Amino acid sequence: MRTYLLRLLGFSLLLGALPTICIGFASYYLAKHDMEEKVNEGNMQLLMQTQMRVEQTLKSLEMSATQLANSSLVQTAMNGLLTGEDFVQVRDLTTELTNLQTTAVIKQASLVNFEKDWVVNLGVMKKLSEMAGKDEFYDYAAMPMSMFWSTKQPAVNNSGQAAGIDADAMPPAADTISLVEKIPLLPRTNEPRGLLAVHISAADLRDALAPDNRLGINYILDSSGQAFLSSREQKSSYADINRDIFERVTLQGQKQGYMNAEWNDKDVAVLYRTSGYNGWTYVSVVSIADITKDTQKIAMFTLLACAIILLVVLIIGYFGSRRMYLPIRSLFELTRAMEGDSPSPGGRRDELAYIKESIETLAVSRSRLEEQMQGQSAHLKEFFVLKLFTGQMTDEDFLYRSRMYGFPSGWRRLGILTLQIDNLQETRYQEQDRELLLFAVNNIVGELLPVESRFSPILFGQSQATLLALTSDQPEALKRQMGETAELIKQKVEQYLQLKVSIGISRAYDSLSGTVKAYGESLAALKCRISLGEELIIHYEDLESGESTESAVYSHLKLMEEQLVQALQEMKLDKAVEVFRQYLSAVLSKDSFMNEHHMLLIQLMSRVMRIVQDQGMPMNKVLDGDNAVERLLKLQTREEIALWFQSRLFAPIVKLLSEKADKQYINIADRIVRMIHDQYDGEITLESCAAALSFHPVYLSRVFKKEMGVSFSEYLSEYRMNMAKVMLETTTLKISEIGEKLQYKNISAFIRTFRKAFGTTPGHYRELLDKEALESRR
Template sequence: MSKYLLRLLSFSLLLGVLPAVIIGIASYTIASENVESKVKEVNMQWLTQTQMRIEQMLRSVEKSATQFANSSLVKASMAMSYDITDFEAIRELTEGLYNLQSSDVVITQAYLVNLERSWALSLNTLKPLQEMENVGEFMDYAASPKSILWHAGTPATNGEEGEGTVETVTLVHKIPILPQTDRPQGLLVIRVMASDINEALNSPASTNYSYVLDRAGTAILGGGQPQTAYETVNRAVLEKLGANPEQPSGLFHTRMEGKEVAALYRTSAYNGWTYVSLLSIEALRAESRAIAEMTLAMCAAILLAVSAAALYGSRRMYRPIRKLLEMVTGIKRSAQEEPPRPGRDELEYIKTSIQSLVVSRDRVEQQMLGQASHLKEFFVLKLLTGQITENDYILRSAMEGFPEKWSHLGVLALQVDNLQDTRYNEEDRELLLYAVGNIAQEVLPASNRFPPITVQYSQVTIVAVQADTPEEAKAAFYTFAEAVKHHAGQVLQLKASIGISSPFADIRETVKAYGESLTALKARIRLGAEMIVHYGDIEPLPPADCYEYSHLRVLEERLVYAIREMQAASASEILRQYLSAMLFKEGAFHAHQPLLLQLASRVLQIAQDHGIPLSEVPGEEGKVEKLFHLQTREEIIHWFESRLIAPLIRILSEKTDTQYVKIADKLVKIIQEHYQEDISLESCAQLLSYHPVYVSRIFKREIGVTFSEYLSDYRMKMAKVLLETTDLKVSEIGERLQYKNISSFIRSYKKLYEITPGQYRDKMMRGSAE
């Protein structure tokens, strides 16, 4: 098979196969993950509904028990000492116990216990308390500090139903209901069948197993499976709840008996039970196999179709290449040249054959044109450096087509002012000067110019004019310079200045005129950018030792202060004032350089004072040596602002922001750990060894609110948690949160949540009962 045809076929196959494989893998992965995620979400919803159903059962029993315990009949019985002769009163109490039966669960036994009168009434009989077989259990219930509590019943003794399985669940209701008491008058004890609750735990999915843990992590409901196999899962659930008590539900993966399972759990705020559902990951992934098989079949079909299309299309696309190769091979054979070797790339062979025909014809012409251009530029360079005599010029001018007749000559030296705020970079400067040279060749007539050349940072053009006076020559030179500058700005969007030498007639004075044009350009430092300057228009400068440094010293100190205070706008304005005071003084440019170098050293000293490496401030592109090559006021301002001031302020700001964030984080941590204590901004500032005003400003800047506002909001949040999770009185919660006046606590809570603490607790209890 042809080499090019093989490449074409391979590329076509790769172009078609690779997307199919990627799409197949992505489709299977996404579909599998979606299936697993949906199943877990459905199971979590089922676990939530199961929790709500079970709690509804328990709440209905608790509601009936509360109504019975608060009835006048029970309250009166707590003051009576009954015996078997008081059958009328006993009958009424027994009927009340029977009426506790609910449609949701079956009550197996109920006891009304009078601890002060020492008697106990069950559904069956009235006995003295000490004759009850479970009198110890009653005493344990009475000693518990809670007024209402749910307790798992006695484990099964036969062991047939499974380890840890309970037969009943007991509700204990103290009489009267007093918070945190261990000496009640009596007890109302109700036992319900655990099997009714276990039925609610049965999952519709055969791969699930659900059960209930008490506060100690013991499985109390959901019998039917050996609980010892789930001890690892139970410990993991307790660890996660202990590590993050504010997160009452969650999901995690673990291994049980060598198999991977997903454990879903939810902790009830009602009685502290934890509902756990175990889901087999292997069963989940089995549901994704059908997706994998379908995806594999579709990918295989796509691959077959792509392969057939690639083979057919590659042959069709190769057909014109084959005809062109046959034509080129026939030409080579007629010229008695070597035919293509087997296995050689066809396109490379065709390209080489065509190039050999073109190159052989144009090679000599291209070489001659290139050498002629370089020779002209080399001649002008020697003319600018004084290496050409007048006789040499007369000889060469006729050969190279240089101007032959003139009355005045002049040198135009163009330099780029600055490249900031343009689309060009510093490394483009030489290429731009070359482009300006091409523009000069097009704008200036050939009879009035020598070939433009680039010398270091300048584009230099020697011009020749016929003029009666030097003033007319100067005007012509200015017209030429204006034309070059205008077209360079229009075509390249380039800011440039041009220095013009004095008119001269002797070709040997070209070296001097070149120096004059460069000297004229140096006036930009005082006159500004985008200038056309005649050397004769520059006024003689006095000696450079006439600077008065006192004013500059003041501006220098102000600039250093602005940088230290990270005031970028102020630093930029002071820098411009400094340059205005320095550059517009009478003096040569070389006298300004030491002052600029000293200013740069003062700025770098700030970095050293703050422990910042000097290499991080200017960077590779902003070395201080670059300062000696700056030619305009704009370039100096740009260099100082972009290479020194802006990086230094940014680094100082980053260091300051990091310190502020650490202080704010420490304050937040102190509030969250000590909100129940008497803390203040002053005590926290003293603990962190900072002034309170400084700490207050940082906290407001980083957190967005004041210290006292954050402390009050956090205490109100914790008050809401205590109202939801404890039986503490509103006054006790206020005292715990350091509110000496309960009215102040209630006002603060209502201001934040638009409801009083007591109203919120009543609303929460009504919602739970419903």
């Protein structure tokens, strides 16, 4: 009996010891590895929460500052010259600056007017030129950004004056953080009219950081790599770590990561995360020893568990204890893995108590996460609408999201309005402002239309799209409602932004799955701008009912091409522009919605450029770039196309041809003049000169008169009369001989021409010469 018992106990001990020992060692090593990963994940989550707390404070202040800078009170003050007598206005400005208080304490706030030379802050109003810290404002104005956060902290000596820079000195922790907003905010400039500078307490940002504990030390680096909220001693101790983080962020582009480092002769794990909002980097430093020291407790706990299991196997048997303990142990391990933590060292707790505390912690974390997601709901709404437009979301999923984010409900039909900006060339904006203008239009639509009547407006490429929730079933009522909404949006955009826009309207549809097709219909409607012009509001239904099947006669287009080329060759820019507008009207009336007009316009551009090649001139003198065709294909309205052809093709070609013709005219006129001077006493005629120069006489006549101001015969007659005058003065030839020498067969004609040129006859002119010579000899 005792042998059987010993064998049974030995078998039970062997059967229980091997799994227990294996599980113990595996649990120890897995728990050690998992703990390090979970601690790092927990610290990264803590870092993200810290970042969101800090940025929520900064963004709240930014919004308040922007509203104040754009308020009528500030705009009125920026246009006036404030003095000490304007105490009411100064008081109002000071009150508004004081009201900027958010969760962060404002140390100082200043409204600066560079043009009018005044500053209003929480204390007083004074002239900017008399203010001791005016250089700080000018430094802010020189920054390229229109709105930014400054963590710069000037160093001061004991006397209060700016201290000299010491290469070994470490700047102290910042007392204030500055928000600077230039006035006006747009466009960006280094010479703004004024600015709003708000200095908040750095202590509030320090309070927003997660408190230092045994799992990590948290601090923030600014965009230059300085721990501006840390003390001098902390900066010195973190210097190497901060340098490595700065290199990873700036040189390697790693905006988030993990690395091992050495700090105060200890190995530490460093987690960092760079914010895309203002370029600050949030850092958490965790001692590896603190992470791994809890594994010893895990080892002891595992050993104890093994001993207990072995004892239970000896007493009541291995199988019974395993069946009872396995569910609780599994739940405990799962909870600990999800938490990424271990029981606190304050004392032992049973697994059920730990699971209870873990569930309570998860509930609190979920509540905080829901609060944070409320602030991001607007962006999430736009994201889900964007997915709907791209066909990445089903009706069921979107309906679920609708209930979650408060999208319109109870609608019967849907419709899409797609807005695009027309030509920017004749406005005060530039092409690079198009995306910013679309963002402004999107904000106008979001504020203009009630929330219950539309989904979140979105930006899609070069378009702004709005999904309307319609409550009617009648086609005419739906069309009228969408048209009135589009007209309202168009009027407000023109009122606030002075922009010309066009809006395409899709057909009404009854299922969210039809959104992609409806968006395509609204874009198709917008293509009518190429034939109908700018500032359109057009329904896709009108396109379907008004489609034309007429075909253009290409021979007529070819004839207009030749007329256009002839006008350019004759250097008649106005005529060329008029012919091109007729050509464009013919092309667009033929091809309202297809892309064939692009091919015809490229063909016309090639035909026009042949004029430059035929004249032996380089094409780059007309098109100074390689993207001419690409730019032509992007033109969307008739006026844009006409203006592009006139300014980029026709005008440069006419200028080149005119310059070349002027040079050619001067050369021809000089050669004719030389021929007249050499052959004036011979049988020289316009036809003989034309034959010698290989030009048509009519062409030579026009060129000569254009350059010399007189006709060929007038110049020849005038030159011959001048030579007759010279002959009368220097020779003794008879008047008839001089006339014959100058090819005058009739002496009377010679005398009449001479009298017309000099007011006297040749004989009388010679008598005057003889009389003057006789008087001079006396």
